[in-house]
Amino acid sequence: MFAKLLIRHQKRVKRWKARFGLSEYEVFWMGFGEGLIIGGILIFFLLQIISLCNYEKEYSLLESPKTILYCIRKDIS
Numbered sequence: 001m002f003a004k005l006l007i008r009h010q011k012r013v014k015r016w017k018a019r020f021g022l023s024e025y026e027v028f029w030m031g032f033g034e035g036l037i038i039g040g041i042l043i044f045f046l047l048q049i050i051s052l053c054n055y056e057k058e059y060s061l062l063e064s065p066k067t068i069l070y071c072i073r074k075d076i077s
Contacts, residue, residue, distance in 0.1 A: 013027065
């Protein structure tokens with residue numbers, strides 16, 4: 001299943017490269033940039049959750065890994 005996904009992905013990348021006239025180097029940099037953007041968004045939301053938990057001062061993030069999940073559940077309800 002993973003092999004089929006990999007082959008399909010490679011075909012799509014080749015089509016996009018041909019369509020826009022991109023080189024391998026440009027595609028690699030685009031992937032790097034995409035990773036930075038997605039990673040930055042994930043870190044932003046993670047820091048928002050941590051700051052919400054620390055703001056209440058009732059729960060310490062160092063006590064157990066379940067406190068972040070508890071804080072998220074508490075904010076939702």
